[in-house]
Amino acid sequence: MEALGLFNYWAVVILMMLGFYTLIARGNLVKKLIGLNIFQTSVFIMYISMGKVTGGTAPILIDGEGSVVYSNPLPHVLILTAIVVGVATLAVGLSLVVRIKEAYGTIEEDVIQDADK
Amino acid sequence: MIEHLPVLLVAIPLIAAPIAALLNHGGIAWGLALASAFWALFAAIGLVSQVGEGQVLSYELGGWAAPYGIEYRIDAVNAFVALIVAAIGSVTTIYARRSVAREVEKERLPLFYAAWILSMTGLLGITVTGDVFNVFVFLEISSLSAYALIAMGQDRRALVSAYQYLIMGSVGATFIVIGIGMMYAMTGTLNMADLAERLPPVMDQRTIPVAFAFLAVGFSLKLALFPLHLWLPNAYAFAPSAVTALLASTATKVAVYMMLRFFFTVFGAAFAFDQMQVDLVFLPLALVAIFSMSLVAIFQMNVKRMLAYSSVAQIGYIILGVSMASVTGLTAAIVHLFNHALIKGALFMALGGVFYRIGSVHIEAMRGLGRKMPWTMASFVLAGLSLIGVPLTVGFISKWYLISGALELGWWPVAVLVLITSLLAVVYIWRVVEAAYFKTFAGDDEPVQEAPLGLLLSTWGLVLANFYFGIDATFTTGIAGQAARMLLGGGTP
Numbered sequence: 010m011e012a013l014g015l016f017n018y019w020a021v022v023i024l025m026m027l028g029f030y031t032l033i034a035r036g037n038l039v040k041k042l043i044g045l046n047i048f049q050t051s052v053f054i055m056y057i058s059m060g061k062v063t064g065g066t067a068p069i070l071i072d073g074e075g076s077v078v079y080s081n082p083l084p085h086v087l088i089l090t091a092i093v094v095g096v097a098t099l100a101v102g103l104s105l106v107v108r109i110k111e112a113y114g115t116i117e118e119d120v121i122q123d124a125d126k
Numbered sequence: 127m128i129e130h131l132p133v134l135l136v137a138i139p140l141i142a143a144p145i146a147a148l149l150n151h152g153g154i155a156w157g158l159a160l161a162s163a164f165w166a167l168f169a170a171i172g173l174v175s176q177v178g179e180g181q182v183l184s185y186e187l188g189g190w191a192a193p194y195g196i197e198y199r200i201d202a203v204n205a206f207v208a209l210i211v212a213a214i215g216s217v218t219t220i221y222a223r224r225s226v227a228r229e230v231e232k233e234r235l236p237l238f239y240a241a242w243i244l245s246m247t248g249l250l251g252i253t254v255t256g257d258v259f260n261v262f263v264f265l266e267i268s269s270l271s272a273y274a275l276i277a278m279g280q281d282r283r284a285l286v287s288a289y290q291y292l293i294m295g296s297v298g299a300t301f302i303v304i305g306i307g308m309m310y311a312m313t314g315t316l317n318m319a320d321l322a323e324r325l326p327p328v329m330d331q332r333t334i335p336v337a338f339a340f341l342a343v344g345f346s347l348k349l350a351l352f353p354l355h356l357w358l359p360n361a362y363a364f365a366p367s368a369v370t371a372l373l374a375s376t377a378t379k380v381a382v383y384m385m386l387r388f389f390f391t392v393f394g395a396a397f398a399f400d401q402m403q404v405d406l407v408f409l410p411l412a413l414v415a416i417f418s419m420s421l422v423a424i425f426q427m428n429v430k431r432m433l434a435y436s437s438v439a440q441i442g443y444i445i446l447g448v449s450m451a452s453v454t455g456l457t458a459a460i461v462h463l464f465n466h467a468l469i470k471g472a473l474f475m476a477l478g479g480v481f482y483r484i485g486s487v488h489i490e491a492m493r494g495l496g497r498k499m500p501w502t503m504a505s506f507v508l509a510g511l512s513l514i515g516v517p518l519t520v521g522f523i524s525k526w527y528l529i530s531g532a533l534e535l536g537w538w539p540v541a542v543l544v545l546i547t548s549l550l551a552v553v554y555i556w557r558v559v560e561a562a563y564f565k566t567f568a569g570d571d572e573p574v575q576e577a578p579l580g581l582l583l584s585t586w587g588l589v590l591a592n593f594y595f596g597i598d599a600t601f602t603t604g605i606a607g608q609a610a611r612m613l614l615g616g617g618t619p
Contacts, residue, residue, distance in 0.1 A: 042293075052300055087259055091262075
């Protein structure tokens with residue numbers, strides 16, 4: 010049961026390894042970026058899981074109810090920033106791939122390496 | 127005004143960057159870059175003078191008290207690093223006008239300078255902030271703009287090297303976020319000073335060593351510690367000359383600063399070095415980096431790439447100083463942050479002058495240039511002497527502290543290795559000297575002139591600084607020693 014309770018974190022680890030493997034093993038530049046994005050997304054899930062309190066609600070002050078359990082909003086806000094950073098990274102990466110395709114006519118890493126020899 | 131210096135140091139360049147992009151005029155964009163660099167220099171000098179006697183400046187962003195709000199926290203360590211970034215930023219921005227105008231298309235100039243300002247902003251932000259998540263945000267601001275800057279190189283290989291840097295840099299940054307997340311999960315705080323208080327009770331849990339490991343790998347990627355340096359040689363070799371000069375002298379230095387800050391202030395030297403024994407990993411890697419990268423540099427035909435490999439070796443010297451974890455060792459590391467910025471800045475700027483005139487930095491193309499471009503090549507040779515560590519130059523000061531730090535600990539073989547690798551530096555600098563002064567010019571009839579005055583003046587400014595701080599090192603070693611004692615003493619200088 011304990012292992013199931015950590016479901017989110019198992020998902021984080023599996024996604025992280027999948028993304029990291031794709032990033033290292035694939036020769037296609039776009040696939041590498043997809044791997045990078047999956048890798049980063051796993052970290053987002055880690056942060057979001059961390060801030061969740063069982064039975065907790067959004068941190069909005071409700072009149073008359075003193076004993077409301079709130080989830081921790083800070084990790085969620087942090088990860089909003091990290092998502093923006095991730096989107097920016099992906100945008101820069103993809104635009105580089107577009108220019109590499111224009112310059113080399115391919116987005117396969119080994120073909121590019123051969124072309125520069 | 128003066129009490130808002132910590133935030134204005136970052137805020138003014140941050141505002142200047144989008145203005146430079148929006149006004150869409152190359153000259154104005156350069157002016158804004160110059161203004162923000164000079165402003166940063168002014169603010170950094172102000173900060174250094176305020177932390178003079180071991181004081182700590184604390185600035186609460188938006189008036190929100192730490193540890194809930196973001197705190198900017200300035201002490202001798204980061205004021206000094208901010209000064210390095212701002213000083214190099216100012217000199218390279220002066221240099222950039224002519225050099226970049228030649229290497230980057232005219233319609234891209236406004237965006238180029240916007241990225242240039244953002245890169246400086248990010249680096250300055252990392253130095254002043256006292257909040258670990260803020261470090262990550264500024265890190266990404268500086269890195270993303272650095273990828274864009276490198277991709278503006280003329281050679282198409284610049285694109286591929288920017289892509290490689292993006293992949294490896296993002297992995298490094300994500301590792302840092304994982305480490306920060308784990309620390310937050312255990313302590314519930316992001317403020318560095320607060321973390322330093324709350325971490326010790328939970329340090330026996332497994333999460334904190336794992337967080338430490340993620341952070342150590344992330345920083346090693348960012349500062350290009352061997353064997354995680356693979357992004358660096360190509361990125362430096364194919365970026366526009368001014369960009370190489372800026373990044374080579376600031377980006378990796380700031381990454382080293384981040385690592386020092388996390389290892390010593392957040393985790394504490396006792397945890398990092400006694401419990402985690404990070405020096406057992408860093409010391410061999412640093413020694414391998416120094417030796418193997420100096421050897422690899424000897425066999426490079428592209429001089430810019432040669433200096434890039436030499437940069438990885440120099441990072442090895444800095445990490446060697448860090449892994450000593452003694453006052454002298456850390457002083458050596460911190461003083462070498464400054465000195466190496468001066469040395470590599472001058473060398474890459476001299477090469478930029480060569481590229482400006484002959485359009486190549488291949489060693490064969492540089493034959494006989496000693497006659498054609500005497501001032502440029504003279505600055506290269508003098509900065510090269512500093513790289514080797516000849517007395518009266520800053521390189522000597524660094525090596526002196528490094529060797530005495532090694533001898534203090536009784537590490538004789540390390541001291542000998544530092545001396546031997548200095549000889550390897552002699553070899554690769556000599557190859558350029560031999561080509562430039564002892565071979566005849568192989569170029570066509572077109573007469574090659576001296577580099578433009580703007581390039582020469584800024585290069586020589588750094589070369590003279592190499593000698594000034596090599597002869598009178600009281601300022602640099604004084605503040606570096608103070609910073610080292612502060613880091614080791616956990617806050618009290």
